[in-house]
Amino acid sequence: xxxxxxxxxxxxxxxxxxxxxxxxxxxxxxxxxxxxxxxxxxxxxxxxxxxxxxxxxxxxxxxxxxxxxxxxxxxxxx
Amino acid sequence: xxxxxxxxxxxxxxxxxxxxxxxxxxxxxxxxxxxxxxxxxxxxxxxxxxxxxxxxxxxxxxxxxxxxxxxxxxxxxx
Numbered sequence: 001x002x003x004x005x006x007x008x009x010x011x012x013x014x015x016x017x018x019x020x021x022x023x024x025x026x027x028x029x030x031x032x033x034x035x036x037x038x039x040x041x042x043x044x045x046x047x048x049x050x051x052x053x054x055x056x057x058x059x060x061x062x063x064x065x066x067x068x069x070x071x072x073x074x075x076x077x078x
Numbered sequence: 079x080x081x082x083x084x085x086x087x088x089x090x091x092x093x094x095x096x097x098x099x100x101x102x103x104x105x106x107x108x109x110x111x112x113x114x115x116x117x118x119x120x121x122x123x124x125x126x127x128x129x130x131x132x133x134x135x136x137x138x139x140x141x142x143x144x145x146x147x148x149x150x151x152x153x154x155x156x
Contacts, residue, residue: 007135008131008132008133009132009133009135009136009146010133013132022102051131051132051133052128052131052132053130053131053132054086054087054088054091054129054130054131054132054135055086055087055088055129056085057087057132058086067151068087069147069150069151072147072150073147
């Protein structure tokens, strides 16, 4: 039996954002443009360097047309 | 048929935080102390005045011992 600590929320978000971005075939620039954010910011979020605010969580979710909860869920098992 | 826009995420969080805080019978001060945050900050979050970062979402979820997703869910129907 293994108990793993849940990923900190910002890393979970980063992982889900990366997963979705790659699945859509979008560059960081493409996602940034759709979310109305800067490409460098998207890069930093993706590396877990940003403690992003709920407003930007929502912007990024809207860019993907998914719910914010999707982006904050535990990455699914493979 | 009525289609309601979902609440912006920060208001949804504020509503869920208030609901849980009252359900536990905690003052804002009590919650602040458990989350390691300032009482005034908790008050501002509760009024939807703060675009709070994911790190503080996590701190507040841990204070309640619930998942962050619980605090970001649509308030349930009555």
